[in-house]
Amino acid sequence: AQTVTQSQPEMSVQEAETVTLSCTYDTSESDYYLFWYKQPPSRQMILVIRQEAYKQQNATENRFSVNFQKAAKSFSLKISDSQLGDAAMYFCAYRSAVGLDGGSQGNLIFGKGTKLSVKP
């Protein structure tokens, strides 16, 4: 079974600085997707960034980028120029690419989350 580990329960960053959140995962599959979701106090799960395992290029979305190391099974999130609105819980998640069009596979497996605080 796949597992996702986030070893940092809490992180803190100064506004405008850069912070990196760690995530490792375990799988025997070769094709899968990795995600970072942000959950602010409103509890809405917001997709931050997505990475397909078959792509070597690291995904980037504005101030958010990932360092995807497939061999090491590592998927860290870098937030540049941190803003107060970035303060939230961040969840790393894994999704198998098998069963894309049906079946019970295709759900997300989540890490325990990292609470990010941004200091003004």
Place this chain on the structure above:
Amino acid sequence: SAVISQKPSRDICQRGTSLTIQCQVDSQVTMMFWYRQQPGQSLTLIATANQGSEATYESGFVIDKFPISRPNLTFSTLTVSNMSPEDSSIYLCSVVFGNTIYFGEGSWLTVV
């Protein structure tokens, strides 16, 4: 992307009662998922609901406690039955759309 409306957003429930959560999607989707997030915890999958078939439940979740309906490709309901304080959680529906999973706003239930 897919836009998901979830109701109710928040409710306080008496123990022993049941509550049905609705999830409406603005696009037709094959797979819908229901998750539970207990206070201070991560998300745990309750079940997968595909249109036209019975929901598939994860270990630790049973149909009698969490009956699910999926009458069409844009709508699903999750009922939390015979609630106890341990059921106080956020319940979230999610859908697969374009290889990405999107979430509703969540339903925050408190059982007293």
